[in-house]
Amino acid sequence: MQSIPQSTKERILGAAEVLFAQHGFDGASLRQLTAAAGVNLAAVNYHFGSKDRLIEEVFRRRLDELNGRRMAGLARIAGLEETTLEDVLGAFIRPALELSHDGNGSLFMRVLARAFAEHDDTLRKFLSENYGHVMRQFTAEFARLLPHLSKEELYWRVDLVTGALTHAMSGFGMIQRKSDVTERTHREQAASHLIRFAAAGLSHP
Numbered sequence: 001m002q003s004i005p006q007s008t009k010e011r012i013l014g015a016a017e018v019l020f021a022q023h024g025f026d027g028a029s030l031r032q033l034t035a036a037a038g039v040n041l042a043a044v045n046y047h048f049g050s051k052d053r054l055i056e057e058v059f060r061r062r063l064d065e066l067n068g069r070r071m072a073g074l075a076r077i078a079g080l081e082e083t084t085l086e087d088v089l090g091a092f093i094r095p096a097l098e099l100s101h102d103g104n105g106s107l108f109m110r111v112l113a114r115a116f117a118e119h120d121d122t123l124r125k126f127l128s129e130n131y132g133h134v135m136r137q138f139t140a141e142f143a144r145l146l147p148h149l150s151k152e153e154l155y156w157r158v159d160l161v162t163g164a165l166t167h168a169m170s171g172f173g174m175i176q177r178k179s180d181v182t183e184r185t186h187r188e189q190a191a192s193h194l195i196r197f198a199a200a201g202l203s204h205p
Contacts, residue, residue: 009047011037016058021110024118025055056126059115062099062108063127067134069095078141085203088141089195093165097191100169109169135162146203154202161198168194 006014015036019028030051034041048054073091077083100106115123139158146154168190 008037008039008043012039012044012047012054013058013061016054017108017111020055020058020114021107024114025120025123026118052122055123058108058111059123059127060130063131066095066099067131070134071137074137074141078137079144083141083145085142085145085199086195088138088145089161089198089202090191092138093194093198094191096165096169097187097194106169109166112169113166142202148205149202157202161202164194164198 012033015033016028019032019036022028023032030041030044033054034044037043044054048057070092073095074088077087077091100109115127135158139154142158143149143151143154149157
């Protein structure tokens, strides 16, 4: 089947994702980007206007879909008497692991990890303003299910769970997929282990 050619904008975003993962946001130059995408600087300026806006669009391309799926999953279970901690963790963790194993998803996770490792305040502000509500709504549901935890203690634990998820998504872990295990099975194993681990950590007295 003949593949559909990528648009110029998609080629730029794809090349930017690779370069940002490899070299960081400051380390990846526009010259490298235009060469990798096979475009000129005018095309980058036309579609994005600036490097900062390009960086934001790299994140939007992945995070809009990811967090849309998370919120849809949470909406189905939030506030219900029968909802378990594992249910909420599944709504948060499974879509992320599916993204990380889909095409260049694991590459994007390295870009996301760089956003926090490089202490880019502008980018952190963008992520907080556009996606912070997702974490707040999940944390509210965790709080409902874990009334014995103080607000501060819950925030610490949720932050550590998020770090563990980022680690699992980035592919840096020691446990790699075996040759006789499918990607889908490996992803489900990772999700199951992480959900059990996170549930134990969150619910500990």
